[in-house]
Amino acid sequence: MPRLQASIFWAFIFVLTSTLPAFAAKPTVNFGLQAGYLRGNTTYDITLGTGTSELKWPLDMYMAGFKYSLSYKDFGFSVSYLKAPSRRYGTFMEDTDLELNGSSSGSSQASRLIYSETGLKAEGNVANIGAHLFLMHYGHSSCGLRAGYSYYSFTYSGYDTLQVTTGSENSGIFVPGHVIYYKVDYRSWYAGLEYRLELLRRMYLFANLDYSPKVRVKDKDDHLLRYKLSRGNCTGEGVSISLSAMYMLAHGWCAYVDGIYGRIRTDGVQDQVWYGDDPGTAFNETGYAIIGIDQDIDLDLRYIGIGLVYTFQVE
Numbered sequence: 001m002p003r004l005q006a007s008i009f010w011a012f013i014f015v016l017t018s019t020l021p022a023f024a025a026k027p028t029v030n031f032g033l034q035a036g037y038l039r040g041n042t043t044y045d046i047t048l049g050t051g052t053s054e055l056k057w058p059l060d061m062y063m064a065g066f067k068y069s070l071s072y073k074d075f076g077f078s079v080s081y082l083k084a085p086s087r088r089y090g091t092f093m094e095d096t097d098l099e100l101n102g103s104s105s106g107s108s109q110a111s112r113l114i115y116s117e118t119g120l121k122a123e124g125n126v127a128n129i130g131a132h133l134f135l136m137h138y139g140h141s142s143c144g145l146r147a148g149y150s151y152y153s154f155t156y157s158g159y160d161t162l163q164v165t166t167g168s169e170n171s172g173i174f175v176p177g178h179v180i181y182y183k184v185d186y187r188s189w190y191a192g193l194e195y196r197l198e199l200l201r202r203m204y205l206f207a208n209l210d211y212s213p214k215v216r217v218k219d220k221d222d223h224l225l226r227y228k229l230s231r232g233n234c235t236g237e238g239v240s241i242s243l244s245a246m247y248m249l250a251h252g253w254c255a256y257v258d259g260i261y262g263r264i265r266t267d268g269v270q271d272q273v274w275y276g277d278d279p280g281t282a283f284n285e286t287g288y289a290i291i292g293i294d295q296d297i298d299l300d301l302r303y304i305g306i307g308l309v310y311t312f313q314v315e
Contacts, residue, residue, distance in 0.1 A: 027072050033067075036306065038126075038303045039301070084123060091122065097113070118159065119160045149190070185219070190240070193208070194208050204246045233269060234268030
């Protein structure tokens with residue numbers, strides 16, 4: 001299926017570029033730098049027997065990168081990349097474990113809740129490649145189709161866990177040091193609509209709506225103190241909405257601001273394997289594995305950024 005989606009995307013690019021001579025004799029190139037703030041969560045849930053566990057990883061990080069685009073009036077092709085350097089952002093991973101017991105009425109009730117917070121060192125990478133073609137024009141506004149490929153990758157190292165158990169007992173446990181490593185990658189092809197509005201020949205407003213019919217997600221969770229490595233593989237769908245404004249400055253320079261909201265929902269399975277003896281149990285789990293655990297991996301993000309672009313025409 002990914003090869004089919006890639007073939008459709010490049011066929012779309014071929015159809016667009018085959019009509020370029022009718023649009024303009026000179027292409028326009030835009031290249032610039034961008035920076036912004038990413039907020040939200042990447043979360044995974046697993047269910048095994050009567051137990052459920054949710055780990056919520058924050059996306060609160062500052063990012064910087066570049067943006068490049070090539071346009072022939074109605075056609076446009078773009079590449080962008082953002083990176084958040086590895087550092088401590090003052091955020092915490094939240095881990096909630098819930099055990100369920102069936103009641104006499106047949107419903108499930110929570111019998112014990114374990115909640116913990118872990119300090120994080122986080123890193124993020126966001127990349128996008130896309131193309132658009134404006135098909136309809138009305139006055140100073142245009143509307144068309146767009147397609148592309150997006151990639152999100154987030155890496156975390158967790159330190160100093162504070163765990164609280166509630167229910168029949170109420171206690172707190174503090175575990176210092178490096179306790180967990182986590183990495184998650186989201187990959188997806190998307191298609192959607194793009195709208196452009198020109199104001200006073202110096203300002204442009206853009207609005208995009210994209211849908212990803214099949215998002216592929218892989219994650220890796222290494223519980224260092226328990227010597228347990230978990231790997232997940234999920235698929236699902238996603239949607240994103242973006243708004244941006246660009247203002248033409250002097251001598252080919254442009255300033256712009258971006259706002260993006262994205263949401264991804266996936267489900268699949270997780271496999272767990274112990275590569276050492278868990279010191280918190282009475283027996284040796286080395287080599288023990290559990291496969292086919294039900295897992296959901298979700299992404300909710302909001303991004304706002306600014307940038308400066310230099311525009312020129314290729315002779």
